Amino acid sequence: xxxxxxxxxxxxxxxxxxxxxxxxxxxxxxxxxxxxxxxxxxxxxxxxxxxxxxxxxxxxxxxxxxxxxxxxxxxxxxxxxxxxxxxxxxxxxxxxxxxxxxxxxxxxxxxxxxxxxxxxxxxxxxxxxxxxxxxxxxxxxxxxxxxxxxxxxxxxxxxxxxxxxxxxxxxxxxxxxxxxxxxxxxxxxxxxxxxxxxxxxxxxxxxxxxxxxxxxxxxxxxxxxxxxxxxxxxxxxxxxxxxxxxxxxxxxxxxxxxxxxxxxxxxxxxxxxxxxxxxxxxxxxxxxxxxxxxxxxxxxxxxxxxxxxxxxxxxxxxxxxxxxxxxxxxxxxxxxxxxxxxxxxxxxxxxxxxxxxxxxxxxxxxxxxxx
Amino acid sequence: xxxxxxxxxxxxxxxxxxxxxxxxxxxxxxxxxxxxxxxxxxxxxxxxxxxxxxxxxxxxxxxxxxxxxxxxxxxxxxxxxxxxxxxxxxxxxxxxxxxxxxxxxxxxxxxxxxxxxxxxxxxxxxxxxxxxxxxxxxxxxxxxxxxxxxxxxxxxxxxxxxxxxxxxxxxxxxxxxxxxxxxxxxxxxxxxxxxxxxxxxxxxxxxxxxxxxxxxxxxxxxxxxxxxxxxxxxxxxxxxxxxxxxxxxxxxxxxxxxxxxxxxx
Numbered sequence: 001x002x003x004x005x006x007x008x009x010x011x012x013x014x015x016x017x018x019x020x021x022x023x024x025x026x027x028x029x030x031x032x033x034x035x036x037x038x039x040x041x042x043x044x045x046x047x048x049x050x051x052x053x054x055x056x057x058x059x060x061x062x063x064x065x066x067x068x069x070x071x072x073x074x075x076x077x078x079x080x081x082x083x084x085x086x087x088x089x090x091x092x093x094x095x096x097x098x099x100x101x102x103x104x105x106x107x108x109x110x111x112x113x114x115x116x117x118x119x120x121x122x123x124x125x126x127x128x129x130x131x132x133x134x135x136x137x138x139x140x141x142x143x144x145x146x147x148x149x150x151x152x153x154x155x156x157x158x159x160x161x162x163x164x165x166x167x168x169x170x171x172x173x174x175x176x177x178x179x180x181x182x183x184x185x186x187x188x189x190x191x192x193x194x195x196x197x198x199x200x201x202x203x204x205x206x207x208x209x210x211x212x213x214x215x216x217x218x219x220x221x222x223x224x225x226x227x228x229x230x231x232x233x234x235x236x237x238x239x240x241x242x243x244x245x246x247x248x249x250x251x252x253x254x255x256x257x258x259x260x261x262x263x264x265x266x267x268x269x270x271x272x273x274x275x276x277x278x279x280x281x282x283x284x285x286x287x288x289x290x291x292x293x294x295x296x297x298x299x300x301x302x303x304x305x306x307x308x309x310x311x312x313x314x315x316x317x318x319x320x321x322x323x324x325x326x327x328x329x330x331x332x333x334x335x336x337x338x339x340x341x342x343x344x345x346x347x348x349x350x351x352x353x354x355x356x357x358x359x360x361x362x363x364x365x366x367x368x369x370x371x
Numbered sequence: 372x373x374x375x376x377x378x379x380x381x382x383x384x385x386x387x388x389x390x391x392x393x394x395x396x397x398x399x400x401x402x403x404x405x406x407x408x409x410x411x412x413x414x415x416x417x418x419x420x421x422x423x424x425x426x427x428x429x430x431x432x433x434x435x436x437x438x439x440x441x442x443x444x445x446x447x448x449x450x451x452x453x454x455x456x457x458x459x460x461x462x463x464x465x466x467x468x469x470x471x472x473x474x475x476x477x478x479x480x481x482x483x484x485x486x487x488x489x490x491x492x493x494x495x496x497x498x499x500x501x502x503x504x505x506x507x508x509x510x511x512x513x514x515x516x517x518x519x520x521x522x523x524x525x526x527x528x529x530x531x532x533x534x535x536x537x538x539x540x541x542x543x544x545x546x547x548x549x550x551x552x553x554x555x556x557x558x559x560x561x562x563x564x565x566x567x568x569x570x571x572x573x574x575x576x577x578x579x580x581x582x583x584x585x586x587x588x589x590x591x592x593x594x595x596x597x598x599x600x601x602x603x604x605x606x607x608x609x610x611x612x613x614x615x616x617x618x619x620x621x622x623x624x625x626x627x628x629x630x631x632x633x634x635x636x
Contacts, residue, residue, distance in 0.1 A: 060536055080539040081548075093537035097555045106551075107541040154541065 009037040009194035010071035010161035012057065017066035019052055026052045028218040029066070039188050039195045041205040043241070044215030050198045053215070054164050057196065059083045071161055086155030086163040086193075090170045092147040094139035100126070100150050101135035107158040125157035126150075128187060145176045149183075156191060165197045169204070181207050202242050206230075214238045230285070236360040239283040246289065246331040248282040248305075249362065259359060264326035268303035270354040279362040286334035288356040291321060293340070294347040303357075305350045307331065309342050323350055397614060404607035411602040422608035432605060435593035439573055442504065442589060446511040447569035453512070454519025454568070455561055461520075462527045473520070480517045484577035487514075492581040502584030510582060511572035518571055519564035526560030566624065570617075 012034040019027040027049045034040045042050035055061040056068060059080030068076050075083055094103050104125055108118045126132045129149040139147055148168055155163055165184075169177040185208055188195050199205055205212045206226040213223045214237070222234040226242070233239035240247065250263035260269045261282055270282060294306060310330065311322035319341060323331045331350055342348055374382075399413055407417020426432045457476060461469045479487060491510050492501070500506030530553065538548040554561075576591040583592045590609065597603050 058540060060539070079544075080536075081542050081544050084542065085540065087537070087540035089533065089537060091531075091533060093531070093533050095534060095538075095552055106538075106543075110542040110547065158542070 008161075008192050011036045011069075012162065012194065012196070013067070013069040013072075014053070014057075015067035015069075017053070017056060017068060018064045019049075019056060019061060020064045025218050027056070027063075030218070030220055032213055032220060032223065034194060034196065035210075037192050037194055039185075039197065039208060039210045041197045041199060041209035041212045042215060043199060043202060043205045043212050045200055045241075048215035049218040050200075050213075050215045051166055052218075054166050054196060054198050057162075058085055058087050058164050084158070084160050086158070086160040088148070088151050088155045088163070088165040088168045090167040092139070092144070092151045094147055094151055094154070096139055098138075099135065100131065100137050100139065100142070103139065103150060104135075104154045104157050106154065111158060121157055122153075125153040128156070128190070129153045129183070144172050145180060148172070148180070152184075152187070156187070156193070160193065162194045162196070163191075165195065167199055168197075170199075177204070184208060206242075212242075214241060216241075233283065233358060233360065236281060236283060236363050239358060239360060244286045244332045244334075246284045246286070246333075247329070248284070248325075248331075248357075249329065250327070252280045258354070263305060263329075266305050266326065268305060268352075268354065268357070270357040270359055272359050280359050281362045282357040283360055284331070284352055284357055286320070286332045288352055289331060289333040290351050291323070291333055291335060291340070291342060292349045292351055293342075294349055296349070302351050303354055305331075307348055307350050309344055309346045309348060312342060312344055323348060325350070400607050400610040400614065403604060404611040406604045406607070409602070409604065411598075411604055411607065415604075422604045423612075425603075425605045426608050426612070429605070431588075432593060432609070435588045435590045436609075438504075438507075438587060439590035442507045442511060443569045443573040445504075445508050446515050446572035447565050449508065450512045450515035450519050450568035450572075451561060451565045454516050454564055455523050457516070458520050458523035458527055462524065473524075476520055477517045479513050488578040488581040491578055495582050501582050502587045504587065506582050507579070507587070507589065510578050511575055514575060514578065515568035515571040518567035519561075522564035522567060523557060523560045526557040530556055562624070566620070 012032075014030055014032045016029045016031055017027055018025060018029055030049065030053060032040075032053075042053055044050045052061060056063055057070070059075065059078060059082075063076060067074065070083065070085070094100075095106065098106070101122055104122045105118050108121060113121070122135070123132065126135060129152050131146060131149050131153060134142065134146065134150070139150065142150065152168070168184075169180055172180065181204060184195075184197075188208075197205075197208060209226065211223060211225055212229055214221045214229065216237050222229060222238045224232075229238055229242045233242065236247065239245050248261060248263055248268065250261040250268075253260045253262075254273055256273060258269050258271045259273065259280065260267050261280070268282070292304075305325055307323040307325040309321055310324040313320040313322075315334075318334055318336045319339075321333045321335065321342060323333060325331060333350065403411060403413055403415050404422055405418050405420070406412070406415035406422070407419045408415075426436075461473050464472070491513075495501045495506055495510075500509070534552050534556070535548050538552045543551065574591055575589075576595060579589050579592050580595065583589070588596070594606050594609060598606050
């Protein structure tokens with residue numbers, strides 16, 4: 001399909017959108033701006049409000065309060081069938097009594113596109129998802145991955161300025177999922193349409209998205225690129241949801257320029273002042289941690305914590321260790337193959353540069369929502 | 372599991388016996404309809420087509436047949452429309468009131484026919500509906516409605532409502548969605564409801580006996596009065612015709628359904 005500069009995709013603006021079911025707030029003041037043509041992923045655990053947000057944009061769910069603009073026009077109160085937004089569902093939702101061709105032609109028939117044009121556009125959309133040879137099949141004759149590609153073709157055939165996808169790969173196996181992720185990425189590039197994608201899989205979010213909005217308990221915790229979320233998590237929840245992480249908890253003391261944390265008698269410091277966090281924790285990424293055999297000397301200024309190797313996993317490209325610390329918590333360390341290797345039960349020292357530790361407030365929600 | 376030849380043989384014989392037991396009373400009617408004498412004796416004596424001729428030419432028979440056809444057709448359409456709408460409403464209602472209403476609408480199936488007949492008769496006497504077409508249609512529709520409701524509800528239960536959401540996202544309003552997505556998918560239920568409603572009205576006898584009068588008789592009423600008055604073998608001829616008609620109808624329906632399913636799989 002030729003890129004259509006006149007149809008670059010719609011901007012979306014949510015302003016303090018709230019959706020309440022009785023006393024329960026599925027969405028609690030969600031504000032989010034999405035650029036035209038952007039690939040935005042709504043990421044979060046189940047029940048965090050990401051799917052509700054998608055349903056609100058699609059028009060399947062009414063908002064209790066707040067503003068919702070698609071393409072700079074308010075769509076609050078506009079029924080779903082008048083919004084001209086493509087939607088791909090996790091369960092495919094192909095019409096079982098129609099062939100693949102008629103499924104994809106369905107939105108065009110509704111829009112009164114004449115038969116000749118319809119044929120061309122259906123063929124083009126099916127070619128785009130590489131299902132051109134299947135127009136005469138029925139959905140029940142296709143595999144899950146093929147059905148989802150047809151569903152995608154049906155959702156883009158009428159050139160909507162916005163495409164919503166609700167965990168479209170959730171029902172597929174890993175190999176197929178990874179391949180389809182790249183296909184979706186390619187189609188996004190070719191179409192220039194705004195994509196809003198819902199998933200609970202952080203890896204999928206990192207692969208696909210321009211930006212990611214992390215949802216938790218009906219609110220957005222942080223919006224940013226994958227790198228921003230990984231390197232500069234705004235909350236402990238985000239830090240733990242994106243990527244592996246080690247969380248150090250202990251007695252905190254701040255002296256104006258740095259903060260010290262005492263964990264089971266050993267102190268570690270980070271060169272940052274507390275900014276009102278009442279209950280600070282340190283969050284560390286696995287590649288920022290290193291291991292040393294107990295008793296070896298380390299460079300001055302490096303933080304050290306003693307622990308025991310609880311799990312050693314060979315990953316091919318490197319090794320991953322789980323280190324049990326004196327207070328019982330577990331640290332995750334990734335080390336390159338070139339480094340030393342350690343065996344189970346070995347006494348080690350966990351080392352890190354204080355500058356690599358993120359000081360974050362300890363939100364109790366982070367533990368309960370992550371399992 | 373592999374069956375021994377003897378087991379297989381015994382099983383086959385038993386099946387055959389049960390089949391004969393089920394079908395025999397129906398099949399007895401067929402030879403009787405060709406009886407040469409004016410008696411309902413079995414086995415029949417001689418051979419003649421005269422009872423078929425009598426059915427076609429005697430106005431008592433042909434009129435009652437046409438009456439039944441008329442009543443059953445109107446009832447089938449009326450009950451199917453009402454029953455489908457009811458099934459829809461109940462499907463989209465809150466569970467508790469829906470199950471209560473459903474039970475209420477199914478009572479005509481459970482209540483003894485005679486009780487229902489007496490009630491309807493009492494009301495019809497007052498309303499002057501005895502022996503009228505609308506009287507028959509109304510009464511039979513009450514009886515046929517539960518069959519449509521059950522058939523359509525069964526289809527709606529397996530219907531994936533998310534398809535309606537998908538249709539909406541593609542630009543279809545509520546009516547278009549119903550016409551292009553919901554209706555085609557629950558059509559088998561609606562059609563079988565229609566068939567059941569027609570059959571229910573066509574061979575209804577209990578209520579019909581109460582609300583009939585000499586001016587409007589349905590076929591079952593005519594058969595009943597004929598057989599109690601004299602042993603007219605025309606009854607057997609009518610029975611045979613009905614047997615053939617229903618066999619063809621049901622057979623065709625099953626063939627159509629089978630082809631439909633094959634096309635989709």
